[in-house]
Amino acid sequence: MEDLLEIKDLKKYFFLKKGLFSFNKETIKAVDNISFSIKKGEILGLVGESGSGKSTIAKLIVRLIYPQEGKIFFKKEEIGKFSREKLSKNVQMIFQDPFASLNPKLSIGTIIGEVVRVRNKISGEICSKGEVREEIKRILATVGLPINILSDYPHQFSGGQRQRIGIARALAMRPRLIIADEPVSSLDISIQAQIINLLLDLKEEFNLSFLFIAHDLNLVKYLSQRMLVMYKGKIVEEGLSEEIYRNPQNLYTQQLIESIPKIKYWL
Amino acid sequence: MADILEIKHLFVEYYKRKKVVSALRDVCLNLKQQEILGVVGESGCGKSTLALSILKLILPTEGKITKGEIIFKGYELWEEDYLGDKNIISMGDDSLRKIRGGEIGMIFQDPFTSFNPVFTIGEQIYESLVLHRVGKDLNTYSAIHKEAINSLKRVMIASPQQVMNSYPHQLSGGMLQRAMIAMAISCRPKVLIADEPTTALDVTLQKEILDLLKKLQQELSMSLILITHNLAIVAEICTRIVVIYAGEIIEEAGSEEIFCRPRHPYTIRLLGSLPYLKPEGKRLVVIPGTIPDLIDLPVGCKFYPRCDEASDTCLQKINMKEVNKGHFVRCCRVKEEIDGLY
């Protein structure tokens, strides 16, 4: 299958000043020479513990931060040359914390509406206010939210509903690729399943591709056919999820799989 | 084994902008000596409130225990002629101080905020040792120091002296959580309450901390209450499990019984929503809707609005029913067969 996103030799180092007056800097290799690709219509899993650099990769792809070295290609075009609008048209992100990812002072209609307007501007469509409202309602219905919440504010919703709003905002751009950075790890278990199923439905309906970042190996294995294991800024293992789970090659991956709590009664 | 802690008909309320939040209702629970009891529930179900109530740590400005008893039977078991108050809820401040940390220890979710940043780990461990053990069995400085070192060694810290001299920010999350466990066990509590002890940690550390807790529980013959939202963690080490939903215990049974023969519709679906051992392409079981508002609870069964087997009988008051030996369920339809969902 065709590559949608291709990452080549990506490097991102952070420098920390050690003391107040010292000139020695500590280098943190957050992302150290990483290459991988996401195919069209696949969910690629990315696992690793906190501080392994997985969120840095997400931020590099959407250009919230810039790499020191390496290139990212989207459909063979270099992302570095994209305008902010062109990038957002193609790649969107779902965030971890549904409480921090929605502006508390803006209504749901504004949050999603402004994205719809940016999309219309890019595609050159001219939409009336009513048409934008209709579009917002359509998107809300797609993610399983009631359509009469346009003038409500984020604090009126529960964590799961907020995460749906976050997903609606990402979908409003009709992107090709969605980066999901731990989208369910701050939700309750019964809500997690709702969101996971929603993501799977959306993937089929819109033929989306996902980079699914998580620390929960079980979840990644359930969702994705292919996965990457990251450790200290490097990809230590890459392959089919099923295979990695059954027969991990790398020492760290082995340790990771060993330490997943298992329900022994179900084995 | 005999019971060490018994909770009888506990009701807890919080007050939020003049509204009553009913956090726990009619909670009855007993903790046996040397058992590991898992308390499972989603956020806001009242599991942390339960932990705080046991030590009477609910702030009077925020809420209170309105009814019920929490009987600590530890004294009776060790001193037969003990005549003092056994009900933690009616205890005075002096007796409470002995219970808190001394008889019942507690470990919190976030090790970074649970230590005071301006004192070394050693100083903080000394403090609790001085409070609970000086005058009993430790009377010299060197004895206290030795005990602190011993506690740190027990939690598998390789260089205890170095950790003693460190400030909290100098240690990693895993190390700090170990130090907190060391502090909790240094006073030899008979009951240890662990509130989400591994949630803030990485998967690889989670396993280590769980194994450590289990090892300590056996070595020191403590009873352990493990409070968590993570079913897999509970399955790993607990012998008995209590499931809480919207402030009520809805199912209570042995660990294997819960995982293999769950009876309450909520438990059944909760287990079905875990992404374990799922054949490819099959969707997870979903519980529709969200947790009910604790200010405005549904009548009768609290799970009724989200349950697809619900009928009119669910609207009455529902009591716990024993469906198997030691397996209690709060569901009026439990006699009818409702399995095969996962």
Add this chain to the structure above:
Amino acid sequence: MFKVFWERFKHNKLALSGLIVILVLTIQACFAPFIAPYNPTEQNIANRLSPPSGKHFLGTDELGRDVFSRIVYGTRISLSVGFVAVGVAVLIGTLLGLWAGFFGGWVDNLIMRLVDIMLCFPTFFLILMVIAFLSPNIFNIMLVIGLTSWSGLTRLIRGECLSMREREFIQAARLAGLKNNRIIFVHLLPNVFTPILVFATLGIGSAILTESALSFLGLGVQPPTPSWGNILTAGKDYIHTAWWLSFFPGLAILITVLAYNLLGEGLRDILDPKMGDKNG
């Protein structure tokens, strides 16, 4: 959200009394011609320096003008100086603070050094100097007070924005392809509204104080236009014989500034505990 705010506000007695005083003063300023019993500039030498009585219940000054009427008209000056000066300060302070906090880097550096410079100056003497060069009329005073009192707000807002910039909803706004201006004014600004409101309320009080001090020194509003400061100045020569001349304008300044400070502190208490954040 407003209902919750009002609910809390009602229980804060000090802030409530501050608000009531401010409302009374505002009405007084708006309807000065109807409230004042005499024309504030009308002289009546025969009746000079008469003590408070039924006819002139705050007494008269050295030219026989009614002190009460002068104070009522003075409210107009004081309040308008307060509002306009703070308006100018809020405009500059907010804008620079938002820019510094949002863009960071050299923009931030430049603006913050400017703030440092402003904070180094002894502000009052700067105002004195500027007024001495320009003609001391009310518009210059408003402008100069405003132009010298924005630096605190800039610092405050920059700090808020710096922490907000890392919040996920700002990142999400960038990813939505929004223009920087929209992110700054639609996404950041409403979130720093609380510190602005508190700063403005407290700032009005101190602007009124500054104006009074300037007028007292003769560099503010020029007689015969009555302002609390210049009534006070006129009274200082007669402080042993006609105490009411300096006492009542002084009291007016005290009450007004106190009212604004109480309201400001109250707003800070009410709005600070992260209102409408997680639980609405």
